[in-house]
Amino acid sequence: MGRKIGSRYTANQILGRGSAGTVWLGEGPEGPVAIKLLREDLSSDQELVSRFVQERTALLGLDHPNVVSVRDLVVDGNDLALVMDLVRGTDLRTRLDRERRMAPEAAVAIVADVADGLAAAHAAGIVHRDVKPENVLLDMQGPLGPGGAHPALLTDFGVAKLIDSPRRTRATKIIGTPDYLAPEIVEGLPPRAAVDIYALATVLYELLAGFTPFGGGHPGAVLRRHVTETVVPLPGIPEELWQLLVQCLAKAPASRLRASELAARLREQLPLLVGMPPLDVDEPGSEAAEALEEEAAPVAPRERVRRGAVPLVPGAKPDSNRDTHTSMRVPGPDELAGGARGTARVPRASGAPRPGSARNRASVARRRRITLSAAAVALIAAVGVGTWAATSGDDGGGTPSDTKNSAPTSP
Template sequence: MTSVSSDPLIGHTLEGRYVIHSRIARGGMATVYMATDNRLHRTVAIKAMHPHLAEDPDFRNRFEQEARNAAKLTHPNLVSVLDQGEEGETVYLVMEYLPGITLRELLKQQRFLTTEQTIEVSESILSGLSAAHAAGIIHRDLKPENVLLADDGRIKLADFGLARPASANTGTGQALLGTIAYLSPELVTRGVADKQSDVYAFGIMMFEMLTGEQPFTGDQPMQIAYQHAHDVVPAPSTLSSQSTPELDAIVLWATDKEPEKRPADAAEMLQAVEASHDGPAPDFATKVLGTQVLTTQLPCTTVVDPLPEEQPTPDAPAPAQEAIEPRSATALAYARGRKQRRKGAIMLGIVAGLAAIAAGVGWYFGSGPGSLVTVPELEGLTAEEATQALEGMNLIATTSECYALTTDVGGVVDLDPAPGTRVERESSVNLCISIGPESLETPDLTGLDLEEAQKKINEARFISGKVRAEQFSDQPEGTVLWTSTEDGDELPQMMPEQSVIDVVVSAGQLPEISDLSDAEAREKLAEAGLEIDDELGWLEYSDSVKADRVISAHYPADTMYRGDSVGLVVSRGPELFEIPDVSGMKLQEAIDLLSEAGFEPSTLVPEILRGMAEVKESVPGAGEMAPKGSEVQVKSVISL
């Protein structure tokens, strides 16, 4: 039979849609697979929770929380979650598939990143994390393993499995979540996380990108946790020449022990990283590159104190001042009147401007672009309902037919122009109306091996179902013998697309067990997947198979499958018969009697003298047991 992976999900189709091909990675909570979405014909990544964790309601809720959190986020630097579902014990997410490597793998290859690489990766991560923070989501598990570097150059942040809404108090009240090397001091000491905890974790990641090392290490997790809570992260430049004073300051700012002294969120951190391209901006220098930080953490950097204001020397003449001429009441009144006239002109201009804006708005929404209407979402409605909705918006409905898998016959599958498009009133909108799934010709799979058959099923736009049975036959093991529908009926010539096709494959030939011992025969049948039922077997005389050896297997049906029961026919050896008493008989009479009893008599008396010979005894003797066909020597005497 074609070899199949020990992972039961590989080759399986989830909910009749996602065909799983291979494993990408395995983590503490879930395994990630590469799969094909048969409905949309695209490659996706499937993240399936480990079955033993799916039984735990807490883990299950956290896994489903990831789907909800990620569904809120749409950003070029965040991995998109496309779907979520469960089938039996399998709880899974469907995500976009990004061929490439993780930041962890890149660090293993290079040990550390260059300054330019660090800034590029940091800006991408912080850009995606900013979107999460803006949506009120805390990641809580930032680490290089969760940063994906795609082959096409995209950088994306993944795995919101530990994420929590920032609006909720994020105290865990249980074991700390997240990787210990990136936990913030407040998570270690109080078990509480917020956006600034993510910022701290990113600061540790940035330190690792620049130096190739984590700032805190130890033999035990508690040793590392203690250092996070009590020790200060050193400047990256103390370990690596890739860092700059600006990057040193960013790392130290992000990893401050006190959360309120860190950047408020990823967006503020992103601004600092972007500013590091050309040196710190003035406000950034005040906040991050302050004298205290740089003199205590960066002794190699000098900050020049601001110059004191210039004071006049006692001998120097004071600066000349303009003489202020007193103003009369008349002059003040004139000035006040001029100011009022200026204010009136300004107000007149404002009113005129508002009038122009109002006229423009009237034009925009009357006969200008504002007169356009937005094509509504109508998928799933009946053709009649959708037509009425369009007519109510002064749009003209036209219809066409199209195949659809999930929309009932007569329902709207798609619109042209697409929903959300702005069009002029009285424009035509085409409604694509479902006529059900497309009927396709079913493929001929007989004689193919299982892997080829499954590939051909998918190529024909059907779903590869299960191996319904493994039947013993003359065909090689794993060869498809026949196909059926999901209900077990004979496969018709035409079926709707995405219908399930099951197969029956060959289990190879039935094992040969003749002349084996009982134990050897049982072992060989078990290896072939057959069950031994002693009630189906018996003992039987055999002239060719020794006693206690297996003559054959008893198969109760003409067609046998793996898992069926068989019996053993075991030899009792040859059947024995009693040798008749021929003593005192004439020799010829004795020979005839022994022959009739099934034995082979022999004598030394010539045939011409047998009429005068009388039997004295036989060997074996009378009453002894011997198989039919055995030789019996007849001893006799001749009477003259």
């Protein structure tokens, strides 16, 4: 038996659970819908309910082919729900998990679709604030685009803003997922449209490489990298596409493209990407890279770390529907200082040793031994020259000052 949501909707089947709530397959007056029912602790927050109602007009007015439309917002007793269009397909995270990385043409086509959706949202004064593969849906019933890509739609508009109340987050919380957070958010600045561009460029990097440019390790280290590290080039993509990524991953928000500009520039790149296979780069921590390292110098087994969204609690499992909208504390100065894991992960050609790996350490040790040996040889040579010089001075007859302290000879 279905669960009534307000007076017009019935939730029939759970599609997935996330940190913000539960998504249901539902039925409304106009047919099937997706119903996002927010958590009870959120629905009991009167401040949040007030913000929810205030956002109603803006969210209902956001209508674009690349945005999952919000049909209704329901406030009914303890129920707080967003009623959205039902997309017949899957999310981008599911496809990425299955394929590991995508061919550049398809990846760029998908990101261009999302950029178009963001352009419409930004024009309406709405910032998404949590752009990531989990929030991009692929319409499997839509026409195929370049590279066989399905139409992409951005979902979960408004959830970040609704949850991010001053009382809930104050100055010690960050709304978003660490791998995709723009530097200005880490530094405590208010989120503007440019944060969505940074996050979307991070998604494109991940679709091409199979991992995010600054992810991996402790969330504090991830945040530090966003602020301090420079993105490392991906081998094998056209220079024009790489420059687009660099510009949209700029630390300064004003340096990034606007969403409409990004969409247009990406579509200009599509003819250059036809038939290009997925990039051949080893993901840090991948089985191929680990196998090469262990073959060169066996090391103790290490836990495999899933690249992509970083769990905020050690050992935590991803949400079943991959709706991983999270709220995390701002790291302290000691965490931002980095450490062994505080360096950016460097993409490299397949088979090349990973920095810090056993193969890399062995190579460094060999170079160090050669350097030390050369230094020792130089030192021995220097000592030999000094000894020779001293001996030559004795044989050539000393000056009066050389012999003034010598013992007198017998008559």
